[in-house]
Amino acid sequence: MSRLVASLGMYDHPAQQSANDRIWSEIVRILRKRGVDRMPDVLDRARHVHDLWRDPNLLFGQACGYPLIADDSLALQVIALPIYDMPGFTSSDATHASVLVARANDGRRSLVDYRDTRAAINDPQSNTGMNLFRATLAPIAETSAFFARVVQTGSHRGSIAAIAAGSADIAAIDTVTYATLVRHEPDLTAPLKIVARSPASPTLPFVTSAATGVETIAALRLALQEVMTDPRLAEARASLGLAGIITANFDALAPIHALQQTAIRFGYPNLR
Template identity: 35%
Template sequence: MKRWFATLPMYNVTPRHGALWRALLTDALRAFAQAGGPADVSTLDEPPADLMPMWRHPDLLLSQTCGYPYRMLGLDQAVRLVATPMFDADGCDGMRYRSVLVVSEAAWVRGATNLTACRGLRAACNGRDSHSGMNGLRHAAAPLARDGRFFASVVWTGSHLNSLRALAESTADVAAIDCVTLALLRDANPGLLQGVRPIGTTASAPGLPFIASRELGEQHVAALFDALDHALAADGERARALRLRGFARPAHSDYVVIERMAQIAAEFGYPDLAQP
């Protein structure tokens, strides 16, 4: 008997947000079971550190991934696209979002008030497989690069929160932060954003998609989308705290823009954010 599991690992920016996402997931799974979906689904409170094997697991009922591994690392061939959330945050437009380019206060004082002025500074990035922190930033900097170089160095921090800490601690100067993450952190603790300044945004792209194993039938995918809508409507205060406005049904082709942004950077001779 298949043992389905589910987890929403991407926007747990504080413990409270993590609890709210788990509660929304629980409500969605309950509604899904009532609609004929499997009732025996385990939820992971703490997803594994290496998310790719989990996203590819044949027993995955529902999770959320980044658009970069979905489109660029072949995940789209292993999963079904269920939904893309829509958020109430500056930088979001329907199911699309941007990253906010931010610099440390010290870099701002030294004149880094736009991306052009960040040439030769130190970048902080959450991960090599991140669209919001890496691909979007690479695309933005590519037209400004010279001989394949723009930043003096790149530190890989593991999360957007750690990238903001790197700016606050002056171990980096500039970063691209998912606008939804930034809004949730601002709601939770505005003090976390002291000492950083916004200087622009990246181009927009489809948001972080909800996915399921390809072993889940298409009729169940439709029921799962309806279950997410049900969970959203079940608790308006929870939805507001998560800045969650609704869910869209994207097409696979919507995520081509992420691949195109990577191609554009390569065409400018800037295929690697962390240049040699």
């Protein structure tokens, strides 16, 4: 049988990789004690997370919630939602948001001032980069097109870089990512200002393949609970901003779908 795979690629800034490796090593140790076999000793960083989400051998990963509700071809099960505590972006539950950022010196003061400017998104199926962006704009859009142009950058960091370089004017950035970049790449975020914050949304769920059995899912949930409370992992958790988890299933993503539907009712079905 093929070996299983694992990934924590959604929040894996180079400065955080050793923390993710430490967390995963402890999960492996716990799962082996519980009889889970074919365990991957290391996280897969060779493949894009989108490819890993489609691997039937995915034992453990983290996914964006919007593709899970928008793409029926993704065969994943939700294990849990993480709780994050990042400087300036603390939540006591498993929710986060996006900050809408722009150049600090652009002269615009409110979100409505960005009508007919250039927006940057990381991916059309990103919850924080597109869905929450759309949900924030929908009440003020008034027409089906708010921006002069929308450019796709491939990552939240790429969207920030595009704004700093002057090739885009505004973007929605996941608060966990933004706090990480403020901490580890302050020169990148220094030219920016926060224009608005999006509605809250479930955090990026921890997931496993649809092929994973119920006993293994139960073991994964127990392992996550243990690593979230183990004092030996306090430094690793702090590096990642992890404060805990909430056991969850697919139904926990319903607020993401609700935000999509609200934007549609406002007459703003697509971010443009």
